[in-house]
Amino acid sequence: MVGNGLCKFRKNMMKIFTYTFLTLILVSCSNAQDISSNDDEKVYKEYNWRLVTSWPKNYPGLGMAPERIADLVEEMSNGQMKITVFGAEEQVPAFGVFDAVSNGSHQMGHSGGYFWKGKVPAAQFFTSVPFGLTADEINAWVNRGGGLELWREIYAPFNIYPIPAGNTGTQMFGWFNKEINSLEDIKGLKMRIPGIGGEVLKEAGGIPVTLPGGELFTALQTGVIDATEWVGPYNDLTFGFHQAAKYYYYPGWHEPGPMLELLINKDAWESLPKHLQVIIETASKAVNQDMLDEYLAKNNQALTELVNVHGVELRKLPDDVIEEFRKISNKILNDLSEEDETIAKVYSSYLKFKKDVSAYHKISEDAFIEARNK
Amino acid sequence: MVGNGLCKFRKNMMKIFTYTFLTLILVSCSNAQDISSNDDEKVYKEYNWRLVTSWPKNYPGLGMAPERIADLVEEMSNGQMKITVFGAEEQVPAFGVFDAVSNGSHQMGHSGGYFWKGKVPAAQFFTSVPFGLTADEINAWVNRGGGLELWREIYAPFNIYPIPAGNTGTQMFGWFNKEINSLEDIKGLKMRIPGIGGEVLKEAGGIPVTLPGGELFTALQTGVIDATEWVGPYNDLTFGFHQAAKYYYYPGWHEPGPMLELLINKDAWESLPKHLQVIIETASKAVNQDMLDEYLAKNNQALTELVNVHGVELRKLPDDVIEEFRKISNKILNDLSEEDETIAKVYSSYLKFKKDVSAYHKISEDAFIEARNK
Numbered sequence: 088m089v090g091n092g093l094c095k096f097r098k099n100m101m102k103i104f105t106y107t108f109l110t111l112i113l114v115s116c117s118n119a120q121d122i123s124s125n126d127d128e129k130v131y132k133e134y135n136w137r138l139v140t141s142w143p144k145n146y147p148g149l150g151m152a153p154e155r156i157a158d159l160v161e162e163m164s165n166g167q168m169k170i171t172v173f174g175a176e177e178q179v180p181a182f183g184v185f186d187a188v189s190n191g192s193h194q195m196g197h198s199g200g201y202f203w204k205g206k207v208p209a210a211q212f213f214t215s216v217p218f219g220l221t222a223d224e225i226n227a228w229v230n231r232g233g234g235l236e237l238w239r240e241i242y243a244p245f246n247i248y249p250i251p252a253g254n255t256g257t258q259m260f261g262w263f264n265k266e267i268n269s270l271e272d273i274k275g276l277k278m279r280i281p282g283i284g285g286e287v288l289k290e291a292g293g294i295p296v297t298l299p300g301g302e303l304f305t306a307l308q309t310g311v312i313d314a315t316e317w318v319g320p321y322n323d324l325t326f327g328f329h330q331a332a333k334y335y336y337y338p339g340w341h342e343p344g345p346m347l348e349l350l351i352n353k354d355a356w357e358s359l360p361k362h363l364q365v366i367i368e369t370a371s372k373a374v375n376q377d378m379l380d381e382y383l384a385k386n387n388q389a390l391t392e393l394v395n396v397h398g399v400e401l402r403k404l405p406d407d408v409i410e411e412f413r414k415i416s417n418k419i420l421n422d423l424s425e426e427d428e429t430i431a432k433v434y435s436s437y438l439k440f441k442k443d444v445s446a447y448h449k450i451s452e453d454a455f456i457e458a459r460n461k
Numbered sequence: 462m463v464g465n466g467l468c469k470f471r472k473n474m475m476k477i478f479t480y481t482f483l484t485l486i487l488v489s490c491s492n493a494q495d496i497s498s499n500d501d502e503k504v505y506k507e508y509n510w511r512l513v514t515s516w517p518k519n520y521p522g523l524g525m526a527p528e529r530i531a532d533l534v535e536e537m538s539n540g541q542m543k544i545t546v547f548g549a550e551e552q553v554p555a556f557g558v559f560d561a562v563s564n565g566s567h568q569m570g571h572s573g574g575y576f577w578k579g580k581v582p583a584a585q586f587f588t589s590v591p592f593g594l595t596a597d598e599i600n601a602w603v604n605r606g607g608g609l610e611l612w613r614e615i616y617a618p619f620n621i622y623p624i625p626a627g628n629t630g631t632q633m634f635g636w637f638n639k640e641i642n643s644l645e646d647i648k649g650l651k652m653r654i655p656g657i658g659g660e661v662l663k664e665a666g667g668i669p670v671t672l673p674g675g676e677l678f679t680a681l682q683t684g685v686i687d688a689t690e691w692v693g694p695y696n697d698l699t700f701g702f703h704q705a706a707k708y709y710y711y712p713g714w715h716e717p718g719p720m721l722e723l724l725i726n727k728d729a730w731e732s733l734p735k736h737l738q739v740i741i742e743t744a745s746k747a748v749n750q751d752m753l754d755e756y757l758a759k760n761n762q763a764l765t766e767l768v769n770v771h772g773v774e775l776r777k778l779p780d781d782v783i784e785e786f787r788k789i790s791n792k793i794l795n796d797l798s799e800e801d802e803t804i805a806k807v808y809s810s811y812l813k814f815k816k817d818v819s820a821y822h823k824i825s826e827d828a829f830i831e832a833r834n835k
Contacts, residue, residue, distance in 0.1 A: 130539070159743055163537055165504070165736040218833050221826055223597060223630075223757060226750060231758035256597075257825040319825065338828035362539040366740075369533055373746035376600060383601035384814075387821035401824065409832050440758075445834070447761035450775065451631040451693065452595055453834075454712035456827055458783050459592050460819070 130360045134168040138195035139188075141181040141202065143301060144174025147325055147385075148318070152253040152347060152378050153197035159370035160363075168363055170195065181299040188350040189245045196350035197252060200238075201282035207245070209429045211282050212437050213238045215345035217416035220441055222254040222344035222379050224448075228440040229346065230372075237433050246353045252371040253347035253378035256386070258339035260404060261316030262307065262323065262332035267404060270411055279303055279315040283419060284341030290415045300326070307331040316341065320389035321382055329397045336402045340412055347378070504734045508542040512569035513562075515555040515576065517675060518548025522696055522756055526627040526721060526748050527571035533744035534737075542737055544569065555673040562724040563619045570724035571626060574612075575656035581619070583803045585656050586811050587612045589719035591790035594815055596628040596718035596753050598822075602814040603720065611807050620727045626745040627721035627752035630760070632713035634778060635690030636681065636697065636706035641778060644785055653677055653689040657793060658715030664789045674700070681705040690715065694763035695756055703771045710776045714786055721752070 138157065142150035157170035175181035184196035185203050200210035212219075213229065220228060228234040229251055242249050261280070265272060274292035278285075285295030296312055306312045308331040315332075316339070317323050329335075349371050356364070393399040404412075424431040512531065516524035531544035549555035558570035559577050574584035586593075587603065594602055602608040603625055616623050635654070639646060648666035652659075659669030670686055680686045682705040689706075690713070691697050703709075723745050730738070767773040778786075798805040 159739065162739040163736055163743060165734075221829070223753060227754040227757035230751065231754045257829045259825070320821075337824045338832050339825065340829065340832050343826075343829050343833070360539075362537055365533065365536040369537060369743055369747045372750060373743045376746060376750040377604065379597060380601040380604045383597060383818060383821075384605035386825070387817040390821055390824075391817075403824075403828070406835075410835070413832070413835075443761040443765075444757060447694075447757075447764055448830075449834075450711045450764075450777075451633070451713065451760070452717075453830055454777070455595070455631045455714065455717050456822075456830075458712050458714055458787070459717070460823075460827075461780075461784070461787075 126360075129358070130362075131167075133166075134359070134363065136168070136170045136194040136355070137178070138170050138172045138197060139175075139177075139179050139184050139193045140172065140196065141175050141184050141198040141299070144172075144177065146174070146300075146322075148255065148322055148378060148382055149253070149347065150174065151381070152374050153195075153349070155374050155377060156197075156252065156349065156367070156370045159373065160366055163366045163370065164363060168366070172197075175299065175301070181301075185245070185247070185350065188352050189247055191246070191352045191354060194352050194355040198348060198350065199345060200249075200348055201345075204282060207241055208423065208427055209237075209241050209433045212430075212433045213249070213251075213346060213348065214282065215342040216283050216420065216437075217287055217341045218413050219343055219437070220444070222256050222346075224441070224444050225344050225346050226251070226254070226375070227444065228437065232440045233436050234440075237436060241429055241433070242350075243353070248351045248353050248356045250349040250351065250368060250371045251346050251375050252349035253375055254382075255318050255322075255342075255345055255347075256379055256382050257319075257344055258316065258342040259319050259323070260336040260339050260341070261314055262328045263314040263334045263336055263402075264307070264310075264332050265313050266334060267336065267402070267408060269405060270408055273408065276314060277312045279306065279312050280341060282341070283416070283423075284316070286419050287341065287412055287415045290419065291411060304328065304331055319382065319386050320393055321385040324389040324393055329393055329399045333400065334402045335393065335399050336404055338404070338409075340404070340409060340416075346375075500734075503732070504736075505541075507540075508733070508737065510542070510544045510568040510729070511552070512544050512546045512571060513549075513551075513553050513558050513567045514546065514570065515549050515558050515572040515673070518546075518551065520548070520674075520696075521699055521759075522629065522692070522752060523627070523721065524548065525755070526752050527569075527723070529748045529751060530571075530626065530723065530741070530744045533747065534740055537740045537744065538737060542740070546571075549673060549675070555675075559619070559621070559724065562621055562726050565620070565726045565728060568726050568729040572722060572724065573719060574623075574722050575719075578656060581615055582797065582801055583611075583615050583807045586804075586807045587623070587625075587720060587722065588656065589716040590657050590794065590811075591661055591715045592787050593717055593811070594818070596630050596720075598815070598818050599718050599720050600625070600628070600749070601818065602811065606814045607810050608814075611810060615803055615807070616724075617727070622725045622727050622730045624723040624725065624742060624745045625720050625749050626723035627749055628756075629692050629696075629716075629719055629721075630753055630756050631693075631718060632690065632716040633693050633697070634710040634713050634715070635688055636702045637688040637708040637710055637776075638681070638684075638706050639687050640708060641710065641776070641782060643779060644782055647782065650688060651686045653680065653686050654715060656715070657790070657797075658690070660793050661715065661786055661789045664793065665785060678702065678705055693756065693760050694767055695759040698763040698767055703767055703773045707774065708776045709767065709773050710778055712778070712783075714778070714783060714790075720749075 153172045179187045184198045187193045188196040199214045201214040203210045276293040279296045279298050281297050288295045303315045424434045527546045553561045558572045561567040562570040573588045575588040577584045650667040653670045653672050655671050662669045677689050798808045
């Protein structure tokens with residue numbers, strides 16, 4: 088072992104000399120200008136950042152996205168940047184992520200924009216709105232249709248730089264202890280449903296509640312709520328909702344393809360050298376797709392288990408209930424646009440993209456799915 | 462300028478000392494073992510690689526994917542790795558990419574697996590097969606459903622390491638100078654259509670032709686072919702196919718979500734340090750999504766222009782033609798499985814995933830799209 092240690096020491100010393108030699112060559116060649124145009128200290132120093140999330144630590148899907156971003160950043164930067172990920176409540180509450188990143192107590196956060204609707208009403212469009220864009224569609228709108236520029240504009244006053252970082256795909260409407268046979272059954276229904284979906288429920292006579300994921304099982308079991316939406320089969324199975332509710336309703340009209348967000352304190356972001364910024368953006372984009380891949384690959388397996396092993400009853404929402412929810416959704420989104428200039432700007436961009444992409448999908452993916460399923 | 466130069470020199474020297482100092486700290490701490498386990502020369506040397514493609518240089522969508530991968534790799538590695546991208550025919554023919562990477566004349570290539578069906582019949586499953594997986598579904602199968610392991614296994618004998626790197630989304634069936642009103646109209650139809658789609662056409666009485674993109678317009682205009690598939694509105698508009706054909710048919714039953722591939726010579730791949738390998742994999746995953754975003758955002762705009770400005774006639778394939786194509790497709794895929802052990806293994810994994818994901822999509826995204834479109 089001692090011999091090995093000495094050998095390692097010599098190897099390390101050789102590395103240092105090679106390193107220095109290569110650096111000397113580097114700075115004396117044409118790259119010198121590019122390198123010195125960055126603040127040198129910035130380019131080579133080590134970064135140790137902290138990331139808070141709205142999810143239980145290592146929670147499948149949602150909670151693994153920030154872990155994977157952290158791993159990729161450390162590997163791609165060859166150890167120059169390390170990010171420590173904290174689960175909800177470990178350092179800040181589940182819904183304290185936005186404030187923690189905004190005030191700089193933590194450099195990074197991972198969450199969903201619709202949790203901040205009280206503070207930034209337009210943020211909801213960058214997660215999901217009822218009868219809105221699917222996962223692929225919101226990716227295209229945000230990354231290639233002007234969405235990201237708007238998103239960064241509305242988070243800037245909070246000193247936050249957002250990056251898309253995950254999507255669960257179309258969610259299920261959720262778990263119910265009451266049957267929904269008509270609009271009458273919505274009246275008085277106490278359901279955990281955040282964002283605009285909750286407002287639609289309220290307008291239809293229900294009582295929307297906002298609770299973090301960790302409290303849902305008990306709330307459902309004790310009758311504090313009659314129903315809850317969460318994500319889809321993969322996550323719902325982990326939480327054991329089938330042990331606390333009778334029916335599993337679809338489709339997830341309220342969250343057709345919710346996009347998650349990586350939040351970065353703007354001062355911290357600007358303190359990074361360019362290559363680490365590109366590393367973070369690229370890791371997030373890779374994880375944005377990876378999360379959807381994971382959900383798609385695991386949801387059906389979980390669904391089969393829920394239905395075949397646990398005897399869960401799958402129910403489709405009645406057409407007239409869907410129709411009414413759609414009517415209310417459009418009204419609420421229009422009303423919000425009339426009251427709030429920022430929402431008007433975001434919604435108009437969103438709506439135009441949705442119209443165009445729906446028309447195209449009808450002769451491409453939708454037409455194909457119809458042909459395949461026949 | 463001289464003063465500036467001197468100042469730069471001093472700054473550079475400071476950087477070298479800081480660099481060396483940090484390295485000294487690094488090697489004396491617990492990371493020493495990780496670092497010295499890599500070949501030192503490998504970790505710090507510069508890499509200049511060449512990438513050949515099957516697309517015209519800078520071709521929108523398809524041809525931009527390798528350019529973006531090259532940019533991301535250079536930025537994330539802070540200039541350590543540079544990749545020069547060549548269009549089809551610049552260094553090797555469009556369909557010579559696989560061989561160039563296999564024999565190591567070029568370290569990298571960007572192409573589509575179904576072009577190599579003569580050499581590696583099972584490769585087609587990693588691009589697209591008729592009535593198969595959509596873009597999201599093939600991403601999930603390849604990345605999270607066992608597909609990638611199979612893909613790497615079947616390319617290994619050719620000394621090639623494949624990475625998913627782009628998807629166009631569901632394509633259009635294509636451009637026709639003959640109307641398709643029944644199966645009779647398929648008989649004798651000369652159509653450019655590669656892969657298993659071409660075999661289906663042949664079995665239905667048509668004459669499939671394989672030609673690179675650059676030759677299609679002239680072939681269509683001069684009547685060498687009666688029809689061609691290419692990609693979708695965005696690319697088809699650029700090639701001007703509407704000036705050479707009368708009808709634009711959908712749905713793209715033959716290519717529901719073709720995945721593109723980054724090919725890497727295995728020896729070259731293994732010569733890279735770990736952080737550059739992760740950088741290349743992550744850049745490719747980010748670009749895999751970026752290409753789909755780009756196509757989704759631009760296809761509808763192009764479709765509107767084709768229909769409203771150029772008066773292109775959109776046509777849906779008759780139901781009985783789709784039905785017959787589906788029947789033949791299934792037969793061909795089953796026959797291929799019986800003849801070829803590798804195809805049998807790949808197809809069985811593909812088919813199981815397709816069955817599961819279709820069932821899940823019916824109560825999630827498909828059910829949502831139905832609710833949204835009502």
